[in-house]
Amino acid sequence: MNSRASAIPNVSVDNSPRVRSFQERIAALAERCLRLEIETWPKPGLVSHIDTGSHTDMDADMFRRSASVLRPYFAEMVGAGMRDESMSILRKIGLRAERAMLHATGGVNTHRGAIFGMGLLCAAVGLREGGHADSQTPLGLNVSRRWGKEILAGPRLPDSHGEMAGSRYGAGGARQEAAQGFPCVYQIGLPALHDAARLAPGNPEAVRVQACFALIAVLEDTNLLHRGGLDGLRFAQQAAQDFLDQGGVGHTDWLGRAEAIHQAFIERRLSPGGAADLLAMSLFVMELEEEVVL
Numbered sequence: 001m002n003s004r005a006s007a008i009p010n011v012s013v014d015n016s017p018r019v020r021s022f023q024e025r026i027a028a029l030a031e032r033c034l035r036l037e038i039e040t041w042p043k044p045g046l047v048s049h050i051d052t053g054s055h056t057d058m059d060a061d062m063f064r065r066s067a068s069v070l071r072p073y074f075a076e077m078v079g080a081g082m083r084d085e086s087m088s089i090l091r092k093i094g095l096r097a098e099r100a101m102l103h104a105t106g107g108v109n110t111h112r113g114a115i116f117g118m119g120l121l122c123a124a125v126g127l128r129e130g131g132h133a134d135s136q137t138p139l140g141l142n143v144s145r146r147w148g149k150e151i152l153a154g155p156r157l158p159d160s161h162g163e164m165a166g167s168r169y170g171a172g173g174a175r176q177e178a179a180q181g182f183p184c185v186y187q188i189g190l191p192a193l194h195d196a197a198r199l200a201p202g203n204p205e206a207v208r209v210q211a212c213f214a215l216i217a218v219l220e221d222t223n224l225l226h227r228g229g230l231d232g233l234r235f236a237q238q239a240a241q242d243f244l245d246q247g248g249v250g251h252t253d254w255l256g257r258a259e260a261i262h263q264a265f266i267e268r269r270l271s272p273g274g275a276a277d278l279l280a281m282s283l284f285v286m287e288l289e290e291e292v293v294l
């Protein structure tokens, strides 16, 4: 384990090379999935290697810096899962990760939701490795069973966009998604990745675009609610669903259609950051639970 782990009080830390390399391998995959999300275009309203979408405060390089600075914290999350730690310990790691992210981005929130969601999935991988969960139970279900209650009962940030969306629209946000075992990953993201592999064989970026649209069409994304209210969320969901109904990335002009929707989101300053995180998490789960090489 790296030196940060020793900062976690009252726990023995296994620093053996075998454990350390396992944690680092999983953390490297988490980082790679966050990077793959950025290297995907067009994702309606979202930042990619091509443009900054609906954002003037962040770009692809900032997201890449953010993803790499988070890697050691994902490794710590794996270690915490291996020790069957509580949500309060995971939260301490997450808050340190947020501070590191903000330092790397000059104060911009690139991956706060991803620290939470991907961090929990990393911790769930650790549960399995530490013998606290069987390898046949989906990672998301392990998150729900082990930490779901603590996630819902945990301290809230009263003025966060998510809390405001929750109180104003009744949105469950990232917590609800996690406490329920990431249903949008298993019921939307993963199936969309598999369907798209048939629609666009040999084009992994198109496959990721399809999964992003599938997630936007269904997810109650608090980023969309924060920026566009209920009208913004419904507009985004319908536009994404229309793209899928017209064949998705299987349509001959899928790129033109996807880019037009991307521009429509930009005109409305809509940015489905939650869907972006869940795309990265779907890639992570697919590689770990279905032995698919990204």
Ligand SMILES: CC(C)(COP(=O)(O)OP(=O)(O)OC[C@H]1O[C@@H](n2cnc3c(N)ncnc32)[C@H](O[C@H]2O[C@H](COP(=O)(O)OP(=O)(O)OP(=O)(O)O)[C@@H](O)[C@H]2O)[C@@H]1O)[C@@H](O)C(=O)NCCC(=O)NCCS
Pocket: 077, 090, 091, 093, 094, 095, 109, 110, 111, 112, 113, 114, 115, 116, 117, 119, 120, 123, 155, 156, 157, 160, 161, 162, 163, 172, 173, 174, 175, 177, 219, 220, 221, 222, 223, 226, 227, 271, 272, 273, 274, 275, 277, 278
């Ligand atoms: C547990 C928290 C992370 C919850 O945070 P919050 O109270 O803010 O609640 P949410 O908004 O629900 O979630 C926060 C982020 O999660 C993503 N998200 C949104 N909707 C969903 C959803 N339905 N399911 C899953 N995930 C969702 C989204 O994150 C991404 O977007 C952000 C970047 O986009 P941007 O538009 O720039 O966002 P802003 O800067 O906020 O808006 P603008 O000003 O630009 O308009 C980025 O975060 C992406 O990751 C939501 O933003 C938190 O309360 C918490 O407690 N954290 C402490 C650490 C912790 O507990 N860690 C545990 C480690 S295991």
Ligand SMILES: Nc1ncnc2[nH]cnc12
Pocket: 037, 038, 045, 046, 047, 048, 053, 055, 110, 111, 271, 272, 273, 274, 276, 277
């Ligand atoms: N690519 C992206 N653009 C904007 N917000 C995001 N949150 C997570 N990934 C994002």
